[in-house]
Amino acid sequence: MLHRSAEREKPVDRVFHALADPNRRVIVERLSRGPATVTELANPLPMSLSAVVQHLRVLQVSGLVRSEKVGRVRTCRIEPAALRPVERWIGARRSSWERRLDSLGEYLAESNDEPKGSKR
Amino acid sequence: MLHRSAEREKPVDRVFHALADPNRRVIVERLSRGPATVTELANPLPMSLSAVVQHLRVLQVSGLVRSEKVGRVRTCRIEPAALRPVERWIGARRSSWERRLDSLGEYLAESNDEPKGSKR
Numbered sequence: 001m002l003h004r005s006a007e008r009e010k011p012v013d014r015v016f017h018a019l020a021d022p023n024r025r026v027i028v029e030r031l032s033r034g035p036a037t038v039t040e041l042a043n044p045l046p047m048s049l050s051a052v053v054q055h056l057r058v059l060q061v062s063g064l065v066r067s068e069k070v071g072r073v074r075t076c077r078i079e080p081a082a083l084r085p086v087e088r089w090i091g092a093r094r095s096s097w098e099r100r101l102d103s104l105g106e107y108l109a110e111s112n113d114e115p116k117g118s119k120r
Numbered sequence: 121m122l123h124r125s126a127e128r129e130k131p132v133d134r135v136f137h138a139l140a141d142p143n144r145r146v147i148v149e150r151l152s153r154g155p156a157t158v159t160e161l162a163n164p165l166p167m168s169l170s171a172v173v174q175h176l177r178v179l180q181v182s183g184l185v186r187s188e189k190v191g192r193v194r195t196c197r198i199e200p201a202a203l204r205p206v207e208r209w210i211g212a213r214r215s216s217w218e219r220r221l222d223s224l225g226e227y228l229a230e231s232n233d234e235p236k237g238s239k240r
């Protein structure tokens with residue numbers, strides 16, 4: 001297993017890392033419909049319970065999931081606010097790209113407006 | 121290096137995988153401001169040129185980046201539409217979560233409306 005220097009990572013790193021695994025996204029998909037126990041989360045997944053617990057640990061470190069143990073049952077919940085760093089990152093890329101297209105558009109419009117006759 | 125069965129992966133898997141690496145996100149950040157050569161992309165990154173080329177390959181497989189070689193210079197561009205599967209995935213989680221909060225709210229409102237006196 002790859003050990004990452006968690007203390008140097010930013011929230012956006014942890015959330016992207018957490019969501020990069022398809023099985024962890026299945027867990028988040030299930031939890032976005034409501035809380036679930038670890039056993040309920042593990043049932044549809046093709047892996048051991050301890051592998052599911054490992055995935056849950058990554059999700060908890062990212063802030064996407066929190067859990068609470070009552071008696072012998074651990075119940076997990078999603079923390080949708082933790083998705084925000086990823087949403088912000090994508091939004092920033094989109095606006096950076098759109099600004100670029102806008103200035104390209106303005107440049108092309110200005111080039112078109114130039115009185116061509118004046119050069120003749 | 122971990123080999124993934126690329127042919128079984130969905131676009132959303134490839135894009136999340138591509139964006140999980142902070143250095144690959146630096147490349148996407150740079151390209152969202154405009155096209156760049158491989159050398160320009162490699163300059164700010166603390167790694168060898170061949171490591172950058174590997175990262176670019178992952179980004180190209182995900183559809184986030186495309187490149188074109190003219191003479192000895194390869195120029196890379198971003199393909200912002202490739203971010204959509206990730207945006208859709210996050211949007212679906214958010215609406216699933218909000219629907220859940222809505223029905224919880226309705227349930228609580230209905231419980232409040234119940235004529236308490238009738239049970240006495």
